[in-house]
Amino acid sequence: MLSTDKLSCNILADLLVAHGVRDVVLSPGSRNAPVIIALSRRSELRCATVVDERSAGFIALGMSLQSGRPVAMVCTSGTALLNYAPAVAEAFYRRIPLIVISADRPEEWIDQDDSQTLWQQDALAPYVKRGCDISARLDFTNGEWWSRRAINDALLEAESGRKGPVHINLRLDAPLNRECEYECGSATPIHTVTPSPELPVAEARRLGQMLASPCKVLVVAGFHEPDERLNRALVKLASLPNVAVMTETLANLHSPLFISRIDATLVRLSERQRESLAPDVVITVGGALVSRHVKEWLRSRPASMQHWHVGVSHTTIDCFKHLTLKIELPGATFMRQLASAMQPYKAPSGYAAEWAELSLHAAEIAEAYMDSAPWSDMTAIRHIISHIPRGCNLHLSNGTPVRYAQLMDCSHIHRSDCNRGVSGIDGSTSTALGASAVYDSGCTMLLSGDMSFQYDIAALSSTLMSGRMKMVVICNGGGGIFRFIGSTSGLPELEERFAVGVRLPLRDLCHGYGVDYYEASSVDELKREFARFIRPCARPSLLAVHTPPEISANVLKGFFR
DSSP states (O other), X not given: OEEESOHHHHHHHHHHHHTTOOEEEEOOOSTTHHHHHHHHTOTTSEEEEOSOHHHXXXXXXXXXXXXXXXXXXXXXXXXXXXXXXHHHXXXXXXXXXXXXXXXXXXXXXXXXXXXXXXXXXTTTGGGOSOEEEEOSOOOSTTHHHHHHHHHHHHHHHHHSXXXXXXXXXXXXXXXXXXXXXXOTTOSOOOOOOOOOOOOOHHHHHHHHHHTOTTSOEEEEEOSOOOOHHHHHHHHHHHTSTTEEEEEOGGGOOXXXXXXXXXXXXXXXXXXXXXXXXXXXEEEEESSOOOOHHHHHHHHTSOTTOEEEEESOOSSOOOTTSOEEEEEOSOHXXXXXXXXXXXXXXXXXXXXXXXXXXXXXXXHHHHHHHHHHOOSSHHHHHHHHHHTOOTTOEEEEOTTHHHHHHHTSOOTTOSEEEEOOSSOOSTTHHHHHHHXXXXXXXXXXXXXXXXXXXXXXXGGGGOTTOOTTEEEEEEESSSOGGGGTSHHHHTOTTIIIIISOXXXXXXXXXXXXXXXXXXXXXXXXXXXXXXXXXXXXOSSOEEEEEEOOHXXXXXXXXXXXX
């Protein structure tokens, strides 16, 4: 095969294919031309070109999130790599295996006032599991073997243990456009065999006995990819009379036995109930929690409360300040073993039943409140979420959309995601777009605030945009979250410095980028326009929903009062 004459790039292409990478997001440049040549000429790799590296990083994140496979992203030298940082940080805390590939100048030209040069090899060091810096010349003793081993190490690390991003920095010298024949598959991959971890039976029984009634056990699930094995295990646990299971919208876990509206339930508890329902042991699974209410409540518990955290982690996660046990196992594995181990110790308890009654009552109050609420963010988002068709994946931006989703019934939604690894406002559109590019069983719908959407307009220019991509933008004057949260809502600078509004000409943007445009400013308009917007079509679609900012903030405050 005719390819680049840069051996390191051909070795990289071989090993990406061998390690199961199928999708690559390329950002054009000069220094990375040999990498682009090597990868784009491999039929096993699907290459997409995205000019803006910040958008490209989040598109790759969305692809990996949806496909469950590692995705590679390739940039040129200089500041291009730094634009990947937000997406790479998100991937690190979301445990998403991105393969970051940056082209670089030979080391002797760094800091010599040469174009596009900076120290790249450790630029993402805090947010990658492993990095390797491949020399521009491999003609030294063991050079080819060394580069194969280093790249193999990085690719293995991305999917081992706690998954996450890795960085491969390729130094490339001029000329960059020379070609030569290369025999594909020449570079030997290194594979690993990892036995499935499980608790010893005796240890599982010991833990199960520790949690037996009258012990009050509360399981709290944060963000997680859909996992039927974990769902079944938690249903089995929730059927025990002394176990309550709380699931956030992003946990993608559904059962009538689960408390799925955590905030709506906790805000209704009396002081007596907050004390009587406090768990003896709380078990967390999944990623960071959205719910401020559950975090504040559990942090306020006495030191006698125990916290067990389940999952393969890179550090000690003590979110509630009560951690007593780290369980370094996949959630589905541990919960299945624990559910079985607790069955012999099943005994009467009213703990689960009381939670179930309170949860049902809270849901009824929430629905009645929303029924009577005026046109606002809450009523608009409620209609949108309740009418998402089955098989459609939902991506939520940070700020208010993900918090509103916490208050509503999302059990019918195929999959819900949000960038909650570091909870940044940037990249929501690109992440959803990346997911839509590899999910072909239905549409992918982004529900975004206008300020978040403004951060990521570059995504609209991507050739990956298709009819499977649906975007809803809540236009509430920008920064709606600032009108609600206590740290800013009472400040005299609120409207001037925080909820500042955005100049977002959505109709013109859609016209320019070939996106079908719809808009609504009332309940009746939303009912009519959403039905048109969500139907299958050939082009991407955007629905702008205009809501009154002050009324929306007051409606949300009233819900929690």
